[in-house]
Amino acid sequence: MNEAEITQIQQDDRQYVMHSWAKQAYVRPTVITKAKGIFFWDERDHKCYDMCSQLVYLNVGHRHPKLLEAFKSVGEIPLAAPAFATAPKSQLARKIVKAAPENMAKVFFTNGGADANDHAVKIARMATGRYKIFSRYRSYHGATFGAGNLTGESRRFLVEPGIPGFVKFETPYLYRETLDFESEEAASAFYLNRLHSQILYEGPDQIAAVFLEPVPGSNGVLIPPKGYLEGVRELCSRYGILMICDEVMTGFGRTGKMFAVQHYPFEPDMITFAKGVTSGYSPLGGVILSRDVAEYFDEHIFLTGLTYSGHTVSAQIGCASMDIYQEENLLENARETGGVLAERLKQLKKFRAVGDVRSIGLFAAVELVKDKETKEPLQAYGMDYGKDPSGLMKKFVALLAEKGFYTYSHESSVIIAPPLIITAEQVNEAMNLFETALREFEENVLFPANTLTVK
Numbered sequence: 045m046n047e048a049e050i051t052q053i054q055q056d057d058r059q060y061v062m063h064s065w066a067k068q069a070y071v072r073p074t075v076i077t078k079a080k081g082i083f084f085w086d087e088r089d090h091k092c093y094d095m096c097s098q099l100v101y102l103n104v105g106h107r108h109p110k111l112l113e114a115f116k117s118v119g120e121i122p123l124a125a126p127a128f129a130t131a132p133k134s135q136l137a138r139k140i141v142k143a144a145p146e147n148m149a150k151v152f153f154t155n156g157g158a159d160a161n162d163h164a165v166k167i168a169r170m171a172t173g174r175y176k177i178f179s180r181y182r183s184y185h186g187a188t189f190g191a192g193n194l195t196g197e198s199r200r201f202l203v204e205p206g207i208p209g210f211v212k213f214e215t216p217y218l219y220r221e222t223l224d225f226e227s228e229e230a231a232s233a234f235y236l237n238r239l240h241s242q243i244l245y246e247g248p249d250q251i252a253a254v255f256l257e258p259v260p261g262s263n264g265v266l267i268p269p270k271g272y273l274e275g276v277r278e279l280c281s282r283y284g285i286l287m288i289c290d291e292v293m294t295g296f297g298r299t300g301k302m303f304a305v306q307h308y309p310f311e312p313d314m315i316t317f318a319k320g321v322t323s324g325y326s327p328l329g330g331v332i333l334s335r336d337v338a339e340y341f342d343e344h345i346f347l348t349g350l351t352y353s354g355h356t357v358s359a360q361i362g363c364a365s366m367d368i369y370q371e372e373n374l375l376e377n378a379r380e381t382g383g384v385l386a387e388r389l390k391q392l393k394k395f396r397a398v399g400d401v402r403s404i405g406l407f408a409a410v411e412l413v414k415d416k417e418t419k420e421p422l423q424a425y426g427m428d429y430g431k432d433p434s435g436l437m438k439k440f441v442a443l444l445a446e447k448g449f450y451t452y453s454h455e456s457s458v459i460i461a462p463p464l465i466i467t468a469e470q471v472n473e474a475m476n477l478f479e480t481a482l483r484e485f486e487e488n489v490l491f492p493a494n495t496l497t498v499k
C-alpha cells in the first residue's frame with residue numbers, strides 16, 4: 045500500500061464512516077497495511093503484537109492460509125436462503141454441537157453476538173411462556189436493543205427506558221468486594237443467597253431465563269469464585285428457569301476449553317456464540333439449544349428468523365476455522381501459553397499501578413489503580429469513550445501501542461487476549477513490551493518523582 049492509497053483511505057474514512065463508541069471529530073483510525081499471524085503493521089510500517097485478536101475474535105491469527113483457501117472455495121457453493129439445507133451449514137452445526145457440552149442438540153445461526161442474545165431471549169420466552177429475564181451488572185451482551193438491555197453497565201443507558209421485566213443482579217467481583225470472605229466458596233454462597241432472594245421477590249414462575257457470561261470479558265475478565273456457576277445452575281433448575289451462557293467472547297478456545305462452561309461441572313440450557321466460530325473472518329453468531337429446549341420446538345412453531353441465518357459463506361468459513369482449532373491443537377496451546385501469560389501477570393503485581401491481574405487460558409485483564417492501598421481505580425466507572433478528563437487509561441493504551449503491544453481497555457482494565465496461535469516466546473516478548481510501557485507510564489505520567497511538593 046503506498047502513501048497516496050493510505051491517505052485516500054483515511055480521508056474517505058473521516059468523511060464517510062461512522063465509528064462505534066466515539067466522538068467522530070476525534071477519530072483517527074490506524075490503517076492496517078499488512079498482517080500475518082499474531083502481528084499487523086500500521087501505516088508507518090510499525091509492527092504490532094495483536095494482543096486482543098482485534099476484538100477478541102481472530103483466534104487463528106491474521107491471514108491464516110487455510111481460511112484464505114476456504115474463501116476461494118465458497119465460490120463453488122450456491123448461496124441459499126435459511127429454508128434450504130447446505131453442506132456448510134449442516135456440517136458447521138454438527139461440529140458445534142459435538143464440541144459443546146453433552147446436553148446440547150441444535151444450533152440457530154445469527155449474524156453476530158448481539159442478535160444471538162436477542163434470539164436467546166425470544167427462545168427462552170417461547171419455551172417457558174414466562175417473560176422476565178435476569179442478567180448481571182458488569183456484563184456486556186451487545187449493542188442491539190435487546191442485548192443492550194441485557195447489558196449491565198453504562199453501554200445500556202442509551203437504550204433506556206428499557207424492556208420491562210429485565211432484572212439485574214450482581215456479578216461476584218472479589219477484588220472490589222468490601223466484605224471479607226474466608227473462602228471462594230463462602231463468597232459464592234453469599235452471592236447465590238442474594239440471587240436466590242431476588243428470584244423469590246421477582247416471582248420465580250415469571251422468570252424465563254438467567255443470562256450470564258461465565259467469565260465476564262470486556263468488564264475485566266472476572267473469574268467466578270468456586271461453586272458459583274454451579275450454584276446458579278442449581279437455582280435455575282429448582283425454579284424451571286433457563287440458564288443461558290453468553291460465550292460470544294469466551295467460546296471457541298479462548299479460555300483453554302472449547303467453551304468456558306466446560307471448565308465447570310454443569311450444563312447450561314443455551315449457549316450464545318459469535319466471534320471465534322469463524323475467527324472473525326466472516327460475520328456469524330448463533331444460539332446452541334439443549335436437547336430439552338430444542339425438543340420443545342418439535343411441536344411448537346419456532347417463531348423467529350433472519351435472512352442470513354446459516355449464511356453459506358460464513359458457515360463455510362466457520363467449518364474451516366473449527367478444523368484449524370483441532371488440527372493445530374489451539375485449545376492445548378491456549379492452556380500452555382496461558383500458563384506462561386499467568387506467570388507474567390503475577391510478576392506485574394510488583395508495579396504500583398497494578399491492583400489486580402486475572403486470567404484463564406489466553407483471556408486476561410490487568411486492573412490499574414491510582415493507589416494500591418485504597419484501590420482507587422485509575423478511571424472512575426462510566427468514564428470510557430473519552431469522558432475521563434484525565435485520559436489516563438487512554439494514555440496508557442496509546443503508550444502500549446507505541447511500544448508495539450496493541451490492545452484496548454474498558455474502565456480500568458487492560459484486556460489481553462492474543463490469537464490462540466501465539467507461542468510462549470511471543471507471550472514473553474509481548475509482556476516485556478507491556479512492562480516497559482508500564483514502567484514509563486508510572487515514571488512519566490502516574491507517579492513522576494518531580495511532582496512531590498515540598499511544603
Ligand SMILES: Cc1ncc(COP(=O)(O)O)c(C=O)c1O
Pocket residue numbers: 156157158159161184185186187257261262290291292293294318319329
Ligand atoms: C460477551 C459478549 N456478548 C455479546 C457481544 C456482542 O457481539 P456482537 O458485537 O457480535 O454483536 C460481545 C461483543 O464483544 C460480547 O463480548
